Amino acid sequence: MIVIFKLFGTKRLFILMIGLILFIAVMGFTLRRSGLTWPERFVNDAFGTVQSALYRPVGAVAGFFRDLGRLSDVYKENEELRRTVAMYTQDQIRYNRIASENERYKKRA
Known part of the structure; x- marks a missing residue:
């Protein structure tokens, strides 16, 4: 030995x-x-019940942290959308100014 x-x-x-x-x-x-004996079925059912009872709270905690990760992604996406809206607003102001100049030139001609 x-x-x-x-x-x-x-x-x-x-x-x-x-x-x-x-x-x-x-x-x-x-x-x-192929089949289980009755003690094996009993143990299988008992562990299945305990497992399902433990899975719910663990799943809730895991879902909470998953949602926190998604919240960070949503924050980043919102910042990007704010920048895009600001650029769109600037483009819209520029377009309105050019359109009014265009109308003014058409009236002169």
């Missing part, structure tokens, strides 16, 4: 390797079966 620890370096790595091997063995065993 000590030789194995020297081979892997630490006990944690050895425990991790054994856990991984057991996990793969259990996955291989359960993939071949």
Whole structure:
């Protein structure tokens, strides 16, 4: 056993390797079966209920932070729209001035 620890370096790595091997063995065993036993169904339903109960608040918090990110995007977009409106207003003033000069020249001619 000590030789194995020297081979892997630490006990944690050895425990991790054994856990991984057991996990793969259990996955291989359960993939071949088609149905669940009643204890497995009970555990599955219990964890599903707990998971759905925890998902709602976690989803709400995640949605809040997602909305904060979108709020920042909306702020940037509003600033850009304000600049565009200011440029449009300047262009409109310039157009009105040119249109009035044009009318004045037409009346002279």
